[in-house]
Amino acid sequence: MRLRGWKLIDRVALTFLILCAVALGAGCGLLFVYASDLPEIRALETYRPDVVTEVYADDGQLAGSFALQRRILMTYEQCPKVLYSAVTAIEDQHFEEHWGIDFPRMASAAFRNLVKRRITGGASTITMQLAGNLFLDRSDRSFRRKMQEILLALQIERRYTKPQIFTMYANQVYLAHGNYGFAAATQFYFGKPVTDLKLQEAALLAGMVNGPKFSPLTNPELALNRRNLVIHRMEEEGKITPTEEATARKSPLGLHVQYPRNDLAPYFFEEIRKYLESTYGTEAVHERGLRVYTTLNINMQRIANQSLRDGLHNYERRHGWKGNLPNVLRDNLGKLETYEDEDWRRAIEKGSYLTGLVVAVSDKDAIIKIGTYRGILSSNEFAWTGRKKPGDLLKAGDLAQFSIQELRDNTVRVQLEQQPGPQGALLAIDNPTGEIKAMIGGYSFEDSKFNRATQAVRQVGSSFKVYVYADALERGATPFDTIVDLPFTTISGGQPYSPRNYDEKFEGTITLRRALAGSRNVPAVKLAEKIGINTVVDMAKRFGITTPLPPYLPLALGAADMKLLEHVSAFTVFPNDGIRIDPHMIRRVTSYDGALLEEAHPEVHDVVSPDVARTMTAMLEEVIRFGTGIQAKALGRPAAGKTGTTQDYTDAWFVGYTPQLTAGVWVGFDDKQISLGKKETGARAALPIWVEFMQGAVAGTPLMDFTNVVPLEQQAGEHHISVDTPDTAPTEDEPPAPKEKPPAASPPAKSAAANTTDDSQHLR
Numbered sequence: 001m002r003l004r005g006w007k008l009i010d011r012v013a014l015t016f017l018i019l020c021a022v023a024l025g026a027g028c029g030l031l032f033v034y035a036s037d038l039p040e041i042r043a044l045e046t047y048r049p050d051v052v053t054e055v056y057a058d059d060g061q062l063a064g065s066f067a068l069q070r071r072i073l074m075t076y077e078q079c080p081k082v083l084y085s086a087v088t089a090i091e092d093q094h095f096e097e098h099w100g101i102d103f104p105r106m107a108s109a110a111f112r113n114l115v116k117r118r119i120t121g122g123a124s125t126i127t128m129q130l131a132g133n134l135f136l137d138r139s140d141r142s143f144r145r146k147m148q149e150i151l152l153a154l155q156i157e158r159r160y161t162k163p164q165i166f167t168m169y170a171n172q173v174y175l176a177h178g179n180y181g182f183a184a185a186t187q188f189y190f191g192k193p194v195t196d197l198k199l200q201e202a203a204l205l206a207g208m209v210n211g212p213k214f215s216p217l218t219n220p221e222l223a224l225n226r227r228n229l230v231i232h233r234m235e236e237e238g239k240i241t242p243t244e245e246a247t248a249r250k251s252p253l254g255l256h257v258q259y260p261r262n263d264l265a266p267y268f269f270e271e272i273r274k275y276l277e278s279t280y281g282t283e284a285v286h287e288r289g290l291r292v293y294t295t296l297n298i299n300m301q302r303i304a305n306q307s308l309r310d311g312l313h314n315y316e317r318r319h320g321w322k323g324n325l326p327n328v329l330r331d332n333l334g335k336l337e338t339y340e341d342e343d344w345r346r347a348i349e350k351g352s353y354l355t356g357l358v359v360a361v362s363d364k365d366a367i368i369k370i371g372t373y374r375g376i377l378s379s380n381e382f383a384w385t386g387r388k389k390p391g392d393l394l395k396a397g398d399l400a401q402f403s404i405q406e407l408r409d410n411t412v413r414v415q416l417e418q419q420p421g422p423q424g425a426l427l428a429i430d431n432p433t434g435e436i437k438a439m440i441g442g443y444s445f446e447d448s449k450f451n452r453a454t455q456a457v458r459q460v461g462s463s464f465k466v467y468v469y470a471d472a473l474e475r476g477a478t479p480f481d482t483i484v485d486l487p488f489t490t491i492s493g494g495q496p497y498s499p500r501n502y503d504e505k506f507e508g509t510i511t512l513r514r515a516l517a518g519s520r521n522v523p524a525v526k527l528a529e530k531i532g533i534n535t536v537v538d539m540a541k542r543f544g545i546t547t548p549l550p551p552y553l554p555l556a557l558g559a560a561d562m563k564l565l566e567h568v569s570a571f572t573v574f575p576n577d578g579i580r581i582d583p584h585m586i587r588r589v590t591s592y593d594g595a596l597l598e599e600a601h602p603e604v605h606d607v608v609s610p611d612v613a614r615t616m617t618a619m620l621e622e623v624i625r626f627g628t629g630i631q632a633k634a635l636g637r638p639a640a641g642k643t644g645t646t647q648d649y650t651d652a653w654f655v656g657y658t659p660q661l662t663a664g665v666w667v668g669f670d671d672k673q674i675s676l677g678k679k680e681t682g683a684r685a686a687l688p689i690w691v692e693f694m695q696g697a698v699a700g701t702p703l704m705d706f707t708n709v710v711p712l713e714q715q716a717g718e719h720h721i722s723v724d725t726p727d728t729a730p731t732e733d734e735p736p737a738p739k740e741k742p743p744a745a746s747p748p749a750k751s752a753a754a755n756t757t758d759d760s761q762h763l764r
Contacts, residue, residue, distance in 0.1 A: 267439050
């Protein structure tokens with residue numbers, strides 16, 4: 001019997017050994033199969049995750065970025081201890097002890113899954129998560145993927161140190177809303193560098209590692225609970241004291257979300273992006289992390305943004321209330337209690353123009369909601385509409401435009417506005433360098449990405465006259481030469497052409513000085529005819545104008561399409577003593593590692609002599625002293641410039657400069673057939689924008705005179721001239737609407753002459 005018992009035991013033992021051998025063989029076989037197609041861990045040695053291309057302003061401040069994945073790389077030394085403790089406490093409390101696999105935790109997770117008969121949670125270590133994120137599809141929850149993750153984790157642990165592993169993990173992990181890595185997430189959610197994280201903030205980010213469902217933006221309550229769980233785990237692990245835990249758990253989420261919208265200068269950044277992609281390729285721009293050092297001046301750009309918006313909204317107030325507002329309730333956009341507008345994600349500050357929700361309306365006022373703020377709209381804030389009661393304008397649920405007049409706690413004082421119909425553009429160039437300091441290509445980049453500062457070609461009106469007068473001066477004319485401002489008819493393009501002045505009046509014999517300051521049309525055409533319109537075209541090209549310029553006399557009055565960028569750059573010739581520096585937006589570009597890829601060396605062009613440039617400046621100063629640009633005297637410092645208004649008031653211009661800065665403003669509808677309205681001249685629609693911008697742009701800078709420019713009034717005593725209208729007589733700056741059109745062109749000059757002549761009457 002005993003012998004039989006031993007035989008039974010031997011058989012059981014043998015069977016067990018055979019089963020173990022089979023299991024071991026099967027395991028080895030599986031490991032061989034799973035390991036055969038594993039990626040090479042050596043790839044990590046040269047691996048660099050996609051990083052953000054950063055765009056810097058002229059003072060070195062970060063101003064914008066381009067990226068498919070928003071990621072900011074950080075080093076192990078930059079990782080605050082509180083963040084390291086939070087992540088390891090919730091994701092891998094034995095990170096420092098294990099060698100890639102946490103067997104006790106894995107066994108515990110397997111038991112839980114077995115009891116619940118489904119996968120309720122894993123036991124992936126930080127190293128396993130890193131391996132999965134980099135090399136595998138973590139949405140695949142198969143046994144095969146788990147085994148591959150374990151094998152990769154073992155290899156990573158053999159090759160890299162714990163700090164290296166944690167740093168790679170911290171830069172790779174996804175933290176919702178397009179943010180990869182803790183540095184980018186810290187900037188996005190809290191608006192600060194990762195080194196400044198507080199306990200509760202670090203715990204919130206650590207809690208989000210488990211998935212985007214813990215985003216504080218989409219699920220704030222879930223995110224708060226998860227954050228508090230992380231804080232509790234940190235206390236259990238001895239990372240923080242019970243007192244610190246209690247304090248941190250009571251704190252709110254404390255978000256200060258910074259959306260990466262490139263809101264400061266979207267048109268500027270778009271020009272930069274297009275150039276970079278064409279030069280270095282899309283992958284380099286969006287994945288390799290270039291460093292782009294631009295000419296943008298943040299202060300000037302902010303002032304430009306405000307000035308253009310103020311100017312376009314002032315235009316709207318001059319032209320009355322249009323109404324026809326969208327309504328949240330009528331249009332099924334949401335409920336009054338829960339509606340959130342996209343505008344409210346932006347900074348809500350004094351001077352902003354934002355969409356507001358009308359919550360309630362009474363006979364005396366209306367209650368307005370803008371983000372977390374509430375405001376009361378009274379009659380003073382909509383007086384410009386001509387209505388007496390808010391109910392005549394608004395009803396509950398309406399979405400209207402408002403300007404922020406004042407903020408106090410959770411209340412806001414607003415003024416009713418409306419969405420501007422016309423568009424506008426502004427460009428500013430630093431005279432000594434040719435650097436573009438500010439650029440706006442339209443009222444809203446989100447509504448229209450068409451850049452009216454660089455792409456639009458529009459008639460420039462009488463601002464073109466500077467090329468005519470510069471050509472005349474170069475050919476020996478002086479500001480004190482006289483010309484007759486009386487009706488006359490000439491031939492242009494094979495047809496009779498009779499230019500008229502914008503005020504339908506004539507001033508008789510006047511000086512060229514008076515003719516330019518008062519923007520007289522007849523003298524400009526006579527002057528162009530005398531020196532030759534072809535030479536005027538050549539002169540404009542020397543100034544950098546590349547758009548087609550038809551060689552017909554109406555061109556002298558701006559009857560040709562031009563770009564704001566080229567027109568403003570051309571005006572820099574005058575304060576620059578006759579030279580023009582190519583306008584540019586980039587100082588230098590480097591790789592992510594700092595290697596120089598390009599550096600700006602703009603070309604310098606000799607355009608006119610210093611004497612001609614200085615004389616033109618003296619003449620254009622008088623446009624502001626007593627001419628059509630007299631509003632610019634409010635600047636309170638030496639300045640020069642020229643207004644421009646086209647046929648039927650479709651385009652309004654002002655281009656002007658101080659010794660250091662040249663800026664130009666255009667206002668008009670995108671549809672060239674739509675008029676801005678009677679009396680909407682360059683002096684009325686564009687010049688106030690220029691003045692507001694320049695006042696802010698030059699504030700705090702030293703008062704400078706134009707170098708070697710002698711005011712014409714000081715030279716007048718040397719010239720004894722008989723004129724019918726004094727040089728400094730008041731100037732009419734608002735032309736009436738055209739009364740008639742010139743005769744149609746006769747073949748073969750129809751395409752050039754007819755078009756230019758038809759668009760030239762009453763230009764200024």
